[in-house]
Amino acid sequence: MCKKENENFPCAADRRSFLNRLSLALAGLVGAAMSLPPIAYVLSPLLSKPRRKWRDVGGLGEFPIGETKLVKFQDATSTAWAGNTAMTGAWLRRIGEDQFIAFSVNCRHLGCPVRWVNDAKLFMCPCHGGVYYEDGAVAAGPPPEALARYPVRVVDGKVEVETSPIPLTTNDLV
Amino acid sequence: MKLIKSILGWLDDRSGFSDVVMPMLRHVVPDNARWWYVFGSATLCAFAVQVISGIALATTYVPGGEAAYESLLYITNEAPLGNLLRGMHYYGATAMVVLAIIHMTQVFLHAAYKYPRELNWMSGVVLLFVVLGMSFTGQLLRWDANGVWSVTVAAEMAGRAPLVGPVIAHAILGGETVGGSTLTRFFAIHVFVLPGLIFAGVGLHLWLVLRHGISEMPKVDEPVNPATYKEEYEARLEKTGVPFWPIAAWRDAVFSIVVMALIIGCALFFGPPALGTAPDPSDINANPMPDWYFWWYFAILSMLPPQLETFVILGLPVVGLLGLIVVPMFSNKGDRAPSRRPWAVGTVVFGFTALVVLTIYGYKKPWSPDFGVKPLPxxxxxxxxxxxxxxxxxxxxxxxxxxxxxxxxxxxxxxxxxxxxxxxxxxxxxxxxxxxxxxxxxxxxxxxxxxxxxxxxxxxxxxxxxxxxxxxxxxxxxxx
Missing domain, CATH: 1.10.760.10 (Cytochrome c-like domain)
Structure with missing residues (x-):
């Protein structure tokens, strides 16, 4: 197998193919070492799920029974610089003494913000014309699912909504 | 004078400009190319506008959370020339998308993608999609209410993918919701990743132009035969070809000047797109709408039957990309003249008609409730x-x-x-x-x-x- 070419390179073919493989392997290792940490860093939001938090959205007295009001609260993760981009809205309706429904504002079609139209008792989406009934069920348009709901509770006369991920249609995590 | 000349001579000798670059600039091109072939270089010119205006904007733009909107207000209302630069960047983007599509349409109609220029076409298709990616991410960096909801819509679309949907959606958002980590990743993609891909793609695209030469105007009696094409092309070019620089290049220069004038003119007279309200995801009065080059897609998403929707949302970009890439694999020889390729002409006519009709629909949004309607008099x-x-x-x-x-x-x-x-x-x-x-x-x-x-x-x-x-x-x- 080993063909002697000259005194300095006694076994040239073997040596070349070995060095060829060695260099490729080392280059691959260098590449992996420099790119894996950055890739993991970019994907890190997927690995560390923030703990859900209960956010105070107002006192019981602010919500007359039967009325549907927009409430705003902060997401679970709040990077110091996020400012108002860390806010989320929900349509909150008081249905009993201390019973509430909190609808996500995200349309189940593609996530646009739905508006509550009180006189018609409908939620309507401005993007592609999705319409929902008072209970969040689809009334018209392209949405495939009813409006998502957030957990709500009443603690010491305060209404609290639990932070949740943006509802994803067909892959619900809420 | 003499000193400058000797310095330049030294630089030229050591760098090899005259030896290496000049022959590239003087590469022989068909003399009948004329005005048909100015769209590629004009697209490159628009890209240069984007790079330069983008760097300038990046010196004042703050790619994070609430501050991004403040910096956009500053650029638009206070910074000297800020309004002009935003306008140039916006109309430069418009020019780039439009010119890339015109360029591709011309190449398709003249079947310039056939042997041996298949890879020119494929690299161009990839570049087109990267440019569309630039326009989408760029629209987001205009971080107002519309920007926030555009990210949300993008995440919702990706979120429909089976199994990996939520992972992709949360990778897009930089978390489970829009927040402080959302805009920064789009900034990185828009400013580093995609431009890097464009530089690499343009490099490959131009190298292939040099390697295979510019195609001639299609002639009915000159169908492409891979066995003999290169010889015939060389022979014809030997007879009638002209050096690109400066015999052919002046048309590119003239057209690029027109494009520049349009970009700066639009920036001055129309100004950049107005900023919407602040990027607050709890503000439900937003009326999200993509920039005009995606209105056709916006229309498709509104009019599809819901049961088809997930397939179209996930499939259309992939099918579009792959479908365009494989065009030269299915037809890389034979007729180039449009008069002999009725299906190609028909495809272009159908495609543009659909694009125009859907774009008009996307603008009119007949499916959207008219929240501002006045009572009947x-x-x-x-x-x-x-x-x-x-x-x-x-x-x-x-x-x-x-x-x-x-x-x-x-x-x-x-x-x-x-x-x-x-x-x-x-x-x-x-x-x-x-x-x-x-x-x-x-x-x-x-x-x-x-x-x-x-x-x-x-x-x-x-x-x-x-x-x-x-x-x-x-x-x-x-x-x-």
Missing amino acids: ASLVASSDPAIIHGAELVHQKGCMYCHEVDGYGGHRGPGLSDIGQRLTQPELIIRINNGGYNMPSFAASLTAAELTDMVAFLETRSSSSVRKGSAPSGSHVTE
Whole structure:
């Protein structure tokens, strides 16, 4: 197998193919070492799920029974610089003494913000014309699912909504 | 003078500019190329505008959370020339998308993608998609309410993918919701990743132009035969070819000047797109809308049957990319002349017609509720009967007119009501309003019996004769 070419390179073919493989392997290792940490860093939001938090959205007295009001609260993760981009809205309706429904504002079609139209008792989406009934069920348009709901509770006369991920249609995590 | 000359001579000798670069610039091109071939270089010129204006904007833009919006306000309203630069970057992007599509259409119509230039075409298709990616991410960096909802829509679309959907959606958002980590990743993609891909892609694209030469204008009697094409091409070029620099290049220069004038002219006269309200995801009064080059897609998403939607949302970009990439694999030889390729011409005509029609639909958004609709004026109600007047108020108040038009007032999602009194009888109206219908909600729960009676009384007065009597507002479309 080993063909002697000259005194300095006694076994040239073997040596070349070995060095060829060695260099490729080392280059691959260098590449992996420099790119894996950055890739993991970019994907890190997927690995560390923030703990859900209960956010105070107002006192019981602010919500007359039967009325549907927009409430705003902060997401679970709040990077110091996020400012108002860390806010989320929900349509909150008081249905009993201390019973509430909190609808996500995200349309189940593609996530646009739905508006509550009180006189018609409908939620309507401005993007592609999705319409929902008072209970969040689809009334018209392209949405495939009813409006998502957030957990709500009443603690010491305060209404609290639990932070949740943006509802994803067909892959619900809420 | 002599000194400068000797310095330049030294630089040229050591760098090899005259030896290496000049022959590239002087590469021989067909003499019949003329004005057809200026679109590629103009796209490159628009890209240069984007790089330069983008760097300038990046010196003041703050890619994070709430501060991004503040910095956009500063760039637009206070920074010297900031408004002009934003305009140049916006119209430069528009020019790049439009020119890339014109360039591709020309290459397709002239079948310049056939042997041996298949890879030129494929690299161009990838570049087109990267450019579309640039325009989408760029639109987001205009971080107002529209930007926030554009990210949300993108995440929702990706989130529909089976199994990996949520992972991709959360990778897009930089978390489970829009927040402080969202904009920064789009900034990194828009400013580093995609431009890097464009530089690499343009490098490959231009290298391939040098390697295979510019294609000639298609001729009916010169079909492509891979076995003999290169020889014939070389032979023809030897006879009639001209050096690109400067015999052919002046047309590119002239056209690029026109493009530059248009970009700067639009930036000066029309200005950049207006900033919307602050990027607050809890602000539900946003009316999200993509920039105009995605209106056609916006329209498709509105008009699709829901059961097809997930397939189209996920499949269309992939099928579009792969479908375009494989074009030269299916036809890389034979006729180039458009007159011999009716299917190619038909594809272009069909594609552009669909694009224009869908874009117009996307702009008009007939499927969207008209939240700002005004109540009907008394002249159109044209009645002194209190029940009918009350009914007309209810038709506005209960949201009917968000989707239904009455004599030029209201939305277009549902059928117009201007002559509804002729089309439906009183019992039919009652049933329809109570039960709803195809794409219409039921209103049984939100109307009292008295309200329903008044509403129907008003609707019964709507007939085409009442349209003629009433004075419709100008620019209104009266139902036929």
